[in-house]
Amino acid sequence: MIWxxxxxxxxIVIILAIGALSVKDLLGAAILxxxxxxxxxxxxxxxxxxxxxxxxxxxxxxxxxxxxxxxxFRTSRRTED
Amino acid sequence: xxxxxxxLVIILGSVLIYGSLEFPPWGDPASPASSHLSPYYIxxxxxxxxxxxxxxxxxxxxxxYDTMFETIVIFAxxxxxxxxxxxxxxxxxxxxxxxHIPTGITLRIEKKSAFPEKSEAFERxxxxxxxxxxxxxxxxxxIVPFIQIFGLYVIAHGHHSPGGGFQGGVxxxxxxxxxxxxxxxxxxxxxxxxxxxxxxxxxxxxIYAGTGVVCMLVGMNYLDYSALAAMLGVDPVTAxxxxxxxxxxxxxxxxxxxMVTLYYNLASTGKHDEGL
Numbered sequence: 001m002i003w004x005x006x007x008x009x010x011x012i013v014i015i016l017a018i019g020a021l022s023v024k025d026l027l028g029a030a031i032l033x034x035x036x037x038x039x040x041x042x043x044x045x046x047x048x049x050x051x052x053x054x055x056x057x058x059x060x061x062x063x064x065x066x067x068x069x070x071x072x073f074r075t076s077r078r079t080e081d
Numbered sequence: 082x083x084x085x086x087x088x089l090v091i092i093l094g095s096v097l098i099y100g101s102l103e104f105p106p107w108g109d110p111a112s113p114a115s116s117h118l119s120p121y122y123i124x125x126x127x128x129x130x131x132x133x134x135x136x137x138x139x140x141x142x143x144x145x146y147d148t149m150f151e152t153i154v155i156f157a158x159x160x161x162x163x164x165x166x167x168x169x170x171x172x173x174x175x176x177x178x179x180x181h182i183p184t185g186i187t188l189r190i191e192k193k194s195a196f197p198e199k200s201e202a203f204e205r206x207x208x209x210x211x212x213x214x215x216x217x218x219x220x221x222x223x224i225v226p227f228i229q230i231f232g233l234y235v236i237a238h239g240h241h242s243p244g245g246g247f248q249g250g251v252x253x254x255x256x257x258x259x260x261x262x263x264x265x266x267x268x269x270x271x272x273x274x275x276x277x278x279x280x281x282x283x284x285x286x287x288i289y290a291g292t293g294v295v296c297m298l299v300g301m302n303y304l305d306y307s308a309l310a311a312m313l314g315v316d317p318v319t320a321x322x323x324x325x326x327x328x329x330x331x332x333x334x335x336x337x338x339x340m341v342t343l344y345y346n347l348a349s350t351g352k353h354d355e356g357l
Contacts, residue, residue, distance in 0.1 A: 047107070050243040051136040054235075058251040063340055066258055070348040073357050 006046055013039045026072045026079055034065035130321040132240045140245065141325040145304040149289050152246075152332050156286050159339035163279075166351035179203045207265060207355040221263035228256040236333040240322060246332025250285075253333065254340030266349055266356030275345065275353060278338040285335025289328050296324075304328075 016039060020032040037060030044053035105112030122139055132138040140148055179188045182202055190196055197203040236249030261269035293304040301308035306324025307317035315323065348356035 051134075051140075051245070051248075054243045054248050055251075058248045058255070062255050063251050063258070063344075066255070066262075067343055067347055070344060070357050074347065074350050 006043075009039055009042050009046070013043065024079055026075075026077050027069065029079075030065055030068035030072060033068065034061050037061040037064070129318065130325065131318045132322050132325060134240055134242065136243070137239050137245055137325060137329075141328050142304075142306065142321055145293075145328065148328075148332070149293070149304070152286055152289055152335050155336055155339050156282055159282055159342045162343050162346050163351075166346040167353075168351045176208075178206045178208050180206050205267065209355070217263050221259055225256050225260050228259065229253055232256060232333075232337075236329055237326070239329055240325065246329035247336055249329075250333035250336030251340055253337040254344075257337075257341050258344045261344065261348070262357060266345065267354065270345065270353055273341060275342070278342045278345070281338035282335050282342065285331045285333070285338065288331030288334065292324060292327050292331070 013036060016032050016036040020029045020036055023029045023032060037056055041053045041056040041061060044050075044056055105114075109115065122135060122143065126135055126138040126143075127133065130138045130142050132142070175193050176189055176191050177196060179190055179197060180186070180203065181188065182204055187206065188203075232249045232252035232255075234249075235244035235252055236246055239245035239249070257269060257273060260272075292306070292309075295312075296305050296308040297303050299308040299311070304324075306321040306328075308320075309324050310317040310320035313320055313323055345353055345356070
């Protein structure tokens with residue numbers, strides 16, 4: 001695998017993780033977490049774990065984002081801390 | 082407080098990174114994990130189970146017991162969500178919003194007896210989330226069957242390509258969730274009600290555990306699918322492949338219905354009435 005792509009994806013993963021933790025808007029945090037999951041999915045695919053990548057794409061980036069959005073929709077959108 | 086937490090996290094993180102330095106290099110064939118059991122799986126799984134996808138063979142056959150309890154964990158998550166969130170919705174306020182379809186006028190109706198439930202000209206709309214978007218509805222209605230077919234393909238083709246019960250079940254559940262988002266929660270519940278999802282989630286776990294029990298009744302070990310050879314009329318190696326398929330179907334059913342249950346309860350705060 002081209003190592004530059006791997007480095008870029010790793011940097012994006014770290015940026016997205018910090019962003020998902022620090023952002024005040026919970027809906028934005030949910031979306032950032034979905035993007036984080038998708039980047040992790042790409043990393044799994046690069047490492048050759050295609051089954052794990054598939055699971056990460058469907059569960060992490062797909063359904064769990066929807067569940068987070070549903071929870072945000074039913075509670076509050078802004079966090080206190 | 083915040084600084085202390087940050088310092089603690091940094092210390093723990095550096096301990097973790099220090100610990101990971103001792104790991105064998107990624108993909109090292111001489112590492113302990115790759116030198117005892119992995120060669121057997123890599124060399125023998127096709128002879129043993131006639132499943133080309135190694136991951137599926139390991140997941141559903143060699144460590145099928147483990148995967149069964151993963152399915153039960155998913156099932157327990159769905160049950161926990163129901164216990165925490167589900168409420169009958171009787172304490173709801175009596176007002177509902179209805180849209181008169183020919184004119185597009187929205188009516189707020191307060192009296193319970195005057196709800197136009199049977200009328201064709203009125204459709205009920207949610208009080209907080211009122212999309213009236215023909216393009217979104219039509220697109221989602223067109224896409225949902227294809228997503229479902231893809232989910233079935235992922236379950237059935239898990240022997241040969243990445244995928245299997247978990248992923249296929251999640252995709253099938255996501256198709257119904259997409260339908261619920263693009264239309265509304267009530268039309269999704271009308272198509273797949275709470276009773277049906279609960280029955281399906283138990284049925285999935287039951288299929289998995291029942292396959293193991295059938296293997297035991299024939300006289301072999303629990304979840305040793307080669308016991309199904311006489312029943313299916315094939316040789317023991319093919320029977321293991323078929324047994325994996327049966328188990329994957331069970332996992333798919335359970336995961337799909339649990340995902341749908343989670344969404345129903347989260348999006349409607351357990352009332353199963355108005356939702357996202």
